[in-house]
Amino acid sequence: MIEPKNKNKLTFATIEVNAGLKKAIALSRADIIGELKESGMKGRGGAGFPTSVKWNLAAAAKGEKKYVVCNADEGEPGTFKDRLILTDYADLVFEGMTIGGLAVGSDEGIVYLRAEYTYLVAHLEEVLAKRRKDGLLGKDILGKKGFNFDIHLHMGAGAYVCGEETALIESLEGHRGEPRNRPPFPVDTGFNGKPTIVNNVETFAWAAAIYAKGGAWFNGLGTEKSTGLKLFSISGDCEFPGVYEFPMGITVADLLKEVGGSEAKAVQIGGASGHCVPAADFNRAIAFEDIATGGSIIVFGPDRDLLDIAENFLEFFCEESCGQCTPCRDGNPKLLEGVQLLKKGECSMQYLNELLSLAETMQLASKCGLGQSSPNAFVSIATHFKAEILGRTGKAMQGGK
Amino acid sequence: MLVTERDRMKDQIYALADQLGRERSSLIPILQEVQKAYSHVSSFAMQVIADALGIHPVEVNSVVSFYSFLHTEPKGRFVLRLCRTISCLMNHSEKVAKQLENELGVKFGETTPDGKFSLEYTNCLGMCDQGPALLINDKIYTHVTPDKVHGLIEECRAIFGVHAMQQKEGH
CATH class of the missing domain: 3.40.50.11540 (NADH-ubiquinone oxidoreductase 51kDa subunit)
Structure with a gap:
């Protein structure tokens, strides 16, 4: 190893x-x-x-x-x-x-x-x-x-x-x-x-x-509300993936500079249960008062298809949901189906809005952090990348790898 | 005296229960030991464990069915678990998956007919900066590429050969 x-x-x-x-x-x-x-x-x-x-x-x-x-x-x-x-x-x-x-x-x-x-x-x-x-x-x-x-x-x-x-x-x-x-x-x-x-x-x-x-x-380190240093696990489309230590409050842009990932179009912060942060928000800080995370950072380069990512995360949650409460057990498969419809280019805006409303219900009504946070990646991708995910015509047009 | 497999397993489970304690909190450690010894937890084993801990067998079954590293059907001598999380996928773990199927002649979720290899997907193995990652039993392999798959499987076969010989000599 x-x-x-x-x-x-x-x-x-x-x-x-x-x-x-x-x-x-x-x-x-x-x-x-x-x-x-x-x-x-x-x-x-x-x-x-x-x-x-x-x-x-x-x-x-x-x-x-x-x-x-x-x-x-x-x-x-x-x-x-x-x-x-x-x-x-x-x-x-x-x-x-x-x-x-x-x-x-x-x-x-x-x-x-x-x-x-x-x-x-x-x-x-x-x-x-x-x-x-x-x-x-x-x-x-x-x-x-x-x-x-x-x-x-x-x-x-x-x-x-x-x-x-x-x-x-x-x-x-x-x-x-x-x-x-x-x-x-x-x-x-x-x-x-x-x-x-x-x-x-x-x-x-x-x-x-x-x-x-x-x-x-x-x-004395970090920010007022998020003191100290933090370890970050950084992977994905960057030159130097690995474990890094940064003070809390570092901006996404500064972090990307350190790891050789400045070309990223989006960064997943907080793992599957975290948020997909678009390039426009790279000046935001990684801290409990802004973007909170346990340290998982996955960098997505310009060619990545964000629906592939949403699909991968939702498959994960469908499998890992303990099945105890309804919003999480039944909500995640519905969101996954929705992502698959989007991939096929068969999802209307109305249906997408219904999925977003379901996601909100899951965030509010699930019993534990898993169900409450499982829609996060989907919601952030659907919110920030509407132009990319709607109206797909077929594989060749997706621009993904 | 002729000792049947079942009697032997029963003795073993009771010995484990005595060693680890007959509390409910010993259930998962006992299950893990039984699985280590028999490559799965059979219905009979679940019944005996339930008796030893004084709980209903359905309780034992509910626990076994919950955890992905516990199983009620025999698995291969080597369980190959390929990480299917996004970072490994971005490093083309799907190609490794295809080659694993090609080399072993089985699909994911299946065991080779000779009982040597089980092929499975698993979630994040914590090797995201070094993907694709593959766990073979308890051993982790990183930066796995399709061309390395054959060698890894041969490595297992070699270990299996040695292991089988040792077992034979032991009897």
């Missing part, structure tokens, strides 16, 4: 492993969460919930047993930065989880790893074994009496929806990965009904970095 060289240097490479844990271990629980609060970090999975708030709620929740869960079910199309973090910086992830355990009062961490990444298991087990040997996991960690914490891996079994935190918990409990109604939230009623924090791989790694370098350092 060939691992491409990072095109820009990641901050993770400069962080001294365990420096953050050593610092956190000397702090009170309130001060640990305070440091995270100062950093202003929002969850790196893409939903953008402030991590310190999540930790604080779990810390305040009553219960002897609590869990720290690392969401390593990286399944969003176009995302691969968690794979790189787990390969190169697993220590930082486990360190972040350990600090999380300290902050919320948990003694058990679980990494929910997607089945597709089974080849990482041996490496991760090795890192865990070394940490146990070095007194960084187990009983009385780093000599702190009563601070017990250990981490084990739990394998997923191939279901995209399990990246949604309540579906992930259902899966951990041995059920179908069907999202739960919220509230109650996992911080209160999580795995086995116990208070649980579920954070993304990257979030835990940044947490370790934040304790090593200070919350103020992180807060």
